[in-house]
Amino acid sequence: MHWIDLVIFVVYMLAMLGVGVFFMRKNTGQEDYYVGGRSIGSWHIGLSVVATDVGGGFSIGLGGLGFMMGISGSW
Known part of the structure; x- marks a missing residue:
């Protein structure tokens, strides 16, 4: 280093x-x-919920599901 x-x-x-x-x-x-x-205002709570839902694990899992099942698996 x-x-x-x-x-x-x-x-x-x-x-x-x-x-x-x-x-x-x-x-x-x-x-x-x-x-x-x-x-805490509703704007901050909403951003926190979105950040939780669209986290790294969710995005990776959704990509894997789309790969396994096709594009319809992402819905």
Whole structure:
């Protein structure tokens, strides 16, 4: 591994640690942690549902099903 790869990795890890600490301090209790303080909008919830449904496993599985059964297997 080249030294620049290590630098990028360390900077990324420190940034992720910083984001985690920031949001840890922003949460005031269990409700903030588990349900976002009940302040998450419907747009964000919809995007989360779409991201869950169209994940990598779903896309790979659908491609395999289409290969095994033909294009009608994707429906």
